[in-house]
């Protein structure tokens with residue numbers, strides 16, 4: 185599938201380029217000072233896939249996501265090596281347009297963190313920052329994303345109350361809506377359900393399945409049964425020699441059904457990790 | 458002794474200490490009130506606002522110019538220090554390299570430890586001549602505002618620095634992940650949510666500057682008058698007490714206690730407002 189979009193490197197007003205899509209990391213390593221968080225991870229993320237990243241605590245899953253949208257640049261002493269290509273364009277070489285990158289690659293954090301402002305402003309504030317000022321457009325996107333995450337009926341009468349009055353599950357869906365409003369192509373989710381009750385968690389899960397048609401999703405989760413339900417692709421990270429590494433990755437059927445590695449087999453049976 | 462009994466004993470010690478602090482301030486309040494009674498009875502409250510000026514040897518006891526002096530210099534100092542505090546807090550968190558931010562912070566903390574007489578001394582030998590060059594005489598409301606402003610800057614900075622640190626810890630990652638620029642996050646998220654802490658720091662800054670004596674006494678000129686320009690010398694309530702207490706007797710002495718009482722009430726109001734504001738947001 186080919187898609188037109190803004191380039192990371194070209195000036196904003198350059199005509200959009202047409203390129204095949206996906207994120208591809210090659211021998212990606214990330215260091216906090218001298219200590220490696222993970223090493224040599226090569227992974228392809230296909231368009232419209234849900235890639236689930238699993239693995240024990242501290243194996244570098246969150247760090248991996250932060251490298252993918254270069255949030256790692258903001259951590260002192262954090263160095264990334266190797267290469268990341270977003271639709272054939274290098275993310276790590278040369279200067280990139282951050283606004284475009286973050287617009288294209290959205291991120292959802294483990295802990296719901298809506299901004300301390302009204303529900304409406306939580307969605308419109310980032311949009312305005314991206315230069316969308318037309319009232320009609322803002323309103324249209326607001327309604328669209330709130331419907332998409334199934335929050336519209338719950339909040340349509342209280343759009344101007346503080347987002348902090350929402351429940352945890354509602355807050356997390358608002359954060360997803362906030363990211364969707366920018367019309368990203370890729371959505372990185374770091375344990376999006378771990379702070380939620382089973383019902384809210386189920387709602388977010390349904391949402392992920394629904395979003396798959398339009399977005400490329402990367403979801404970190406510790407919940408094996410959830411991973412089985414949502415994954416089209418899966419990757420298992422592990423800690424070896426005090427450093428994260430990739431054990432196995434592939435289509436979900438293969439990783440869960442007939443894993444190549446013993447470690448994976450043990451993990452997906454719930455015997456390890 | 459069982460654990461429970463130990464707990465009770467500890468609770469008892471704590472309550473005694475806590476009530477001691479409370480009792481002392483109430484005690485001081487009543488002491489001031491008692492000492493002011495002769496003035497209130499002998500001079501009468503109306504004279505405190507109706508007299509021509511404050512001039513004890515001619516039995517003139519108008520506190521308004523003094524009160525006005527205190528209020529002006531404090532409000533000026535806060536108006537000087539608050540924007541500085543906000544800007545330097547934002548600078549430290551968003552623009553300065555961490556080494557410079559750290560250095561700046563330790564300098565500000567050092568500033569907090571400098572005794573006020575040193576500030577007064579610096580004001581007297583460096584600032585006052587500078588002001589005199591712009592507009593004589595030199596010792597003036599302006600000099601007081603600047604010296605006091607620098608003195609209360611650490612208080613304001615520490616409060617705001619803390620608040621900004623909190624906000625950016627909570628929200629900065631998300632704004633970056635949403636492609637919001639630094640400036641956008643500052644303007645749209647950090648600054649609007651700083652309003653409460655700015656209010657609190659203004660109140661605490663006011664309370665601190667109303668009570669300041671030594672530095673003010675050294676740089677403000679101490680002429681009792683309603684100033685018409687920032688270059689006029691002024692006298693504050695605190696400076697007045699420090700200047701006249703050594704030789705004041707009888708009604709005059711009691712009148713000084715009365716001005717002390719006024720100040721204590723003012724500061725109490727400011728402090729308690731600040732307190733309720735902080736606790737309400739917590």
Ligand SMILES: Nc1ncnc2c1ncn2[C@@H]1O[C@H](COP(=O)(O)OP(=O)(O)OP(=O)(O)O)[C@@H](O)[C@H]1O
Pocket residue numbers: 216220221239240241242243244245246247248259428
């Ligand atoms: N800011 C940081 N500075 C230094 N070391 C860090 C930092 N963040 C993470 N680490 C280290 O990097 C390693 C990987 O951490 P990471 O958070 O990526 O693990 P994770 O797989 O997401 O774990 P979890 O499942 O518990 O969230 C850990 O050893 C951690 O201690």
Ligand SMILES: [Mg+2]
Pocket residue numbers: 245246247374
């Ligand atoms: Mg993590």
